[in-house]
Amino acid sequence: MSRTLKIILTLNLLVLAVLTFAYPHLMVGPGKLIPGHKQLDTDCFACHVAFTGVASPKCASCHKPADIGRLTVSGAPVAKPLTSVAFHQELISQDCVACHSDHAGVKRYHFKGFFDHSLLKKQTSERCQACHKAPADALHQQITGNCSQCHTQQKWTPANFAHDNYFALDRDHSATCVTCHVGNDYSRYTCYGCHEHTQTNIRREHVEEGIRQFNNCVECHRSGNKHDIKGGEGRHGEDREHD
Amino acid sequence: MKSSLWREHVLPFTLLLGLLAAATLAGDYLLHRLNLVWVGRYMGIPGTLLIIGSLYYSARKRKWVSRGDPKSLLTMHEFGTWLGSLMVLIHAGVHFNAILPWLATVAMGVNVVSGMVGKMLLGQSRAHVQGERERFQLRGLSKTEVEQAVFWDAVALGAMTQWRKVHIPIFVVFAVLALGHILSIFLFWGWA
Numbered sequence: 107m108s109r110t111l112k113i114i115l116t117l118n119l120l121v122l123a124v125l126t127f128a129y130p131h132l133m134v135g136p137g138k139l140i141p142g143h144k145q146l147d148t149d150c151f152a153c154h155v156a157f158t159g160v161a162s163p164k165c166a167s168c169h170k171p172a173d174i175g176r177l178t179v180s181g182a183p184v185a186k187p188l189t190s191v192a193f194h195q196e197l198i199s200q201d202c203v204a205c206h207s208d209h210a211g212v213k214r215y216h217f218k219g220f221f222d223h224s225l226l227k228k229q230t231s232e233r234c235q236a237c238h239k240a241p242a243d244a245l246h247q248q249i250t251g252n253c254s255q256c257h258t259q260q261k262w263t264p265a266n267f268a269h270d271n272y273f274a275l276d277r278d279h280s281a282t283c284v285t286c287h288v289g290n291d292y293s294r295y296t297c298y299g300c301h302e303h304t305q306t307n308i309r310r311e312h313v314e315e316g317i318r319q320f321n322n323c324v325e326c327h328r329s330g331n332k333h334d335i336k337g338g339e340g341r342h343g344e345d346r347e348h349d
Numbered sequence: 350m351k352s353s354l355w356r357e358h359v360l361p362f363t364l365l366l367g368l369l370a371a372a373t374l375a376g377d378y379l380l381h382r383l384n385l386v387w388v389g390r391y392m393g394i395p396g397t398l399l400i401i402g403s404l405y406y407s408a409r410k411r412k413w414v415s416r417g418d419p420k421s422l423l424t425m426h427e428f429g430t431w432l433g434s435l436m437v438l439i440h441a442g443v444h445f446n447a448i449l450p451w452l453a454t455v456a457m458g459v460n461v462v463s464g465m466v467g468k469m470l471l472g473q474s475r476a477h478v479q480g481e482r483e484r485f486q487l488r489g490l491s492k493t494e495v496e497q498a499v500f501w502d503a504v505a506l507g508a509m510t511q512w513r514k515v516h517i518p519i520f521v522v523f524a525v526l527a528l529g530h531i532l533s534i535f536l537f538w539g540w541a
Binding site: 111136214 | 386387390444446447448449450452517518521522525526529530533535536537538539
């Protein structure tokens with residue numbers, strides 16, 4: 107390499123080095139910051155700590171954990187909260203980058219719209235209704251207790267509601283929900299939605315056996331197998347009402 | 350330029366360069382299709398290590414080290430830099446975020462092309478032009494007539510020589526820019 111070429115090369119690289127320090131957001135920044143952080147564009151160390159990345163205490167110096175979701179960094183009430191309730195106060199640790207990212211080039215690798223419930227304090231994670239509203243349908247309105255009886259904290263659907271605990275849906279009973287739960291009212295059911303079971307036939311068969319109370323079918327019949335009949339003769343179901 | 354020079358030297362060179370571009374696009378497409386974009390994010394590391402490893406040939410060539418068969422090392426250098434460049438190109442993807450790493454990528458691209466020119470075109474082309482000159486001289490053409498006959502080949506050869514000359518300087522540029530990119534990652538990445 108000639109001396110002139112070496113000098114030109116060195117000068118060019120020096121110019122690039124100067125540009126990198128003068129315009130770090132353009133030269134090394136992985137994409138634009140969110141609009142709210144625009145004023146931090148050229149101040150990398152407002153959020154980053156050398157060789158360890160983004161430090162949560164630096165985030166918290168502006169975003170007070172107690173105020174997140176309630177007040178803006180300037181102290182004004184949040185006009186349009188992104189979530190219906192403030193929950194950052196209920197987190198087990200303040201690890202901001204576990205959920206948040208900023209630079210456009212980094213956001214690409216982050217999960218979108220994902221919230222990890224395991225980051226909540228135990229007592230908070232068990233009180234689903236502190237953050238969520240129960241669905242307004244008839245099925246959910248009658249249920250008390252924790253949602254985790256049927257749902258996981260990873261996904262709302264599919265729910266692990268076990269229909270077999272009430273009645274096994276064998277191949278003769280693979281009907282649509284509304285066949286038995288008329289109008290999608292899951293607090294009630296009827297077995298007479300099917301032509302196989304008529305009120306006259308059912309009454310006759312049960313009276314022949316000396317069974318007088320047969321309003322709540324599933325109390326004795328937990329499947330379509332006519333030989334799989336449990337006790338309960340004469341008792342009327344308390345938890346479910348039969349049409 | 351005679352068609353034989355194109356067919357025998359320029360075309361294979363173009364194909365190998367095209368293969369690098371096609372493999373880059375295919376790799377990037379597959380990573381996106383398989384939802385494995387994050388893999389591309391880390392492919393810069395093995396790519397860089399391959400390129401660094403292939404520099405052993407350069408050290409051997411300059412007698413900074415004495416071990417290793419130069420011919421085998423050259424093959425390793427060519428293969429390592431081609432594959433390493435492919436990984437770095439996939440790592441770069443189509444995401445334009447910062448200027449410094451993109452300048453490094455461009456410098457790397459120029460470096461690869463200049464290396465391939467040196468390997469695939471320059472030697473053979475020089476021999477080809479010299480052979481043509483000798484053939485015309487044997488026909489009894491004057492020196493001026495010979496130079497006129499091989500004019501376009503000579504122009505192409507001159508251009509190739511220039512490409513070859515930039516191999517080392519552009520590598521220095523690539524190395525410095527890549528180092529800047531790597532340092533910035535070390536400085537700002539969340540290692541903790």
